[in-house]
Amino acid sequence: MPAPTRPPLQVTINQQAHQLPDGATLSDAIARVGIQPPFAAAVNLQFVPRARHDAHLLRDGDRIELIAPITGG
Amino acid sequence: MHAPEPRPHTPDAPPDPLRDATPVAPDAPGGTDGPVGVDRNAAAAGARGPDAGDDDALVLYGQRFASRLLLGTSRYPSPSVLQAAVHRARPAMLTASLRRQTGAAAAEASQGFWQLLQQSKVPVLPNTAGCHSLQEVLTTAEMAREVFCTDWIKLELIGDDYTLQPDTLKLPDAADRLLRAGFKVLPYCTEDLVLCQRLVDVGCQAVMPWAAPIGTGQGPVNPYAMRTLRERLDVPMIVDAGLGLPSHACQVLEWGYDAVLLNTAVALAQDPVAMAGAFADAVAAGRAAHRAGAMQAQTTAQASTPVLGTPFWHQS
Numbered sequence: 504m505p506a507p508t509r510p511p512l513q514v515t516i517n518q519q520a521h522q523l524p525d526g527a528t529l530s531d532a533i534a535r536v537g538i539q540p541p542f543a544a545a546v547n548l549q550f551v552p553r554a555r556h557d558a559h560l561l562r563d564g565d566r567i568e569l570i571a572p573i574t575g576g
Numbered sequence: 577m578h579a580p581e582p583r584p585h586t587p588d589a590p591p592d593p594l595r596d597a598t599p600v601a602p603d604a605p606g607g608t609d610g611p612v613g614v615d616r617n618a619a620a621a622g623a624r625g626p627d628a629g630d631d632d633a634l635v636l637y638g639q640r641f642a643s644r645l646l647l648g649t650s651r652y653p654s655p656s657v658l659q660a661a662v663h664r665a666r667p668a669m670l671t672a673s674l675r676r677q678t679g680a681a682a683a684e685a686s687q688g689f690w691q692l693l694q695q696s697k698v699p700v701l702p703n704t705a706g707c708h709s710l711q712e713v714l715t716t717a718e719m720a721r722e723v724f725c726t727d728w729i730k731l732e733l734i735g736d737d738y739t740l741q742p743d744t745l746k747l748p749d750a751a752d753r754l755l756r757a758g759f760k761v762l763p764y765c766t767e768d769l770v771l772c773q774r775l776v777d778v779g780c781q782a783v784m785p786w787a788a789p790i791g792t793g794q795g796p797v798n799p800y801a802m803r804t805l806r807e808r809l810d811v812p813m814i815v816d817a818g819l820g821l822p823s824h825a826c827q828v829l830e831w832g833y834d835a836v837l838l839n840t841a842v843a844l845a846q847d848p849v850a851m852a853g854a855f856a857d858a859v860a861a862g863r864a865a866h867r868a869g870a871m872q873a874q875t876t877a878q879a880s881t882p883v884l885g886t887p888f889w890h891q892s
Contacts, residue, residue, distance in 0.1 A: 517676040517677075517678070518676075538677060538683070539683065539687065541690060541723045542677075542723065543674065543718075543719030543720070543722045543723045544719075545715050545719060548711055548712070548715055549715060550714075550715045550718035550719055550722075552718075552722060553722060568676070569676065569677075570674040570675055570676055570677075570719060570723075571674065571675070571676075571677050571683070571686040571690075571723070572672055572673075572674060572686050572689055572690045572693070572723060572724070573672070573673050573674065573675040573685070573686055573689060574648075574649040574650040574651075574652075574658070574672065574673065574689055575648065575649060575650050575671050575672050575673025575702075575703050575705055576648030576649070576650045576651075576671055576673075576703070576705070576790070576791075576817075576839035576840065
């Protein structure tokens with residue numbers, strides 16, 4: 504008997520709702536929005552270093568922030 | 577550490593807290609999450625190692641800077657004007673921030689700004705603008721360190737949205753946490769003496785009191801407190817926010833402040849490039865005046881020209 508299919512993940516990327524397949528990583532979320540480097544990522548207000556994007560498994564309800572350089576004072 | 581002795585003001589020995597700056601040990605201050613990559617600022621133009629031997633360099637966390645003007649990068653009429661203003665001012669550091677990209681135009685602007693920073697060869701000072709909580713500050717700082725490849729961070733922790741006044745009660749803890757994580761923290765703060773002392777107590781090797789609320793251009797609104805602060809603390813102090821005129825910058829440098837951080841006063845001038853130059857000149861003049869040692873102001877007139885030998889003396 505095949506294992507039941509897990510429902511997709513409902514996440515937000517920069518406050519926009521997105522649906523990703525179960526098992527998706529932070530890298531998958533980054534690919535979804537196509538942001539160009541340089542940028543940095545946080546999930547649920549926790550910084551995730553670039554080296555861990557591929558391994559960081561997302562969970563349902565995660566809030567992902569991707570931010571890039573901008574002018575500032 | 578407290579500084580009970582007022583700073584001396586004599587022409588023979590101009591006070592210079594910079595000479596007491598101690599280079600930071602490579603592994604200090606012992607955070608578990610070390611810096612990511614090479615600090616691009618260490619290799620950038622205008623910033624040299626602690627042994628560079630300048631007579632009057634600005635020294636922050638053991639790093640020397642040729643300029644005492646730090647420049648913000650926001651609100652300029654165009655990127656080209658910003659670039660020209662940077663070229664004219666030759667600042668010690670350029671501030672920058674991180675934001676979400678919303679749309680293609682924002683993404684293009686971000687890429688353009690990034691290229692401008694790379695081409696400028698000026699060390700970058702990322703900020704934590706807009707943060708209202710300790711966690712926001714810590715996360716933003718880590719993200720900035722990764723993006724800008726630098727341990728420098730301008731700590732902004734806002735306590736009041738209307739005045740953009742820093743959260744003075746949370747700042748020392750935030751600075752402490754960032755220092756432990758290996759950041760070189762430049763905290764944007766008020767001119768409150770005890771707050772600045774607490775920031776120094778947790779390990780800040782410089783503080784950045786405001787002169788007036790951000791973007792107001794009012795100049796120092798509390799000269800007594802600012803002069804008292806300068807007298808009492810012996811770390812480099814950068815006046816950050818509220819300056820509107822080159823004379824404001826010159827004034828605080830005359831008081832003994834070590835540098836200024838400007839943005840709006842340059843960016844919103846009718847000719848930002850010319851104003852960038854005016855501020856750079858004013859900062860240099862104020863610093864030179866401070867080192868020269870000003871005369872004591874007098875309450876009564878004292879003739880400059882010798883009285884002896886005055887013709888017609890008591891003849892009329």
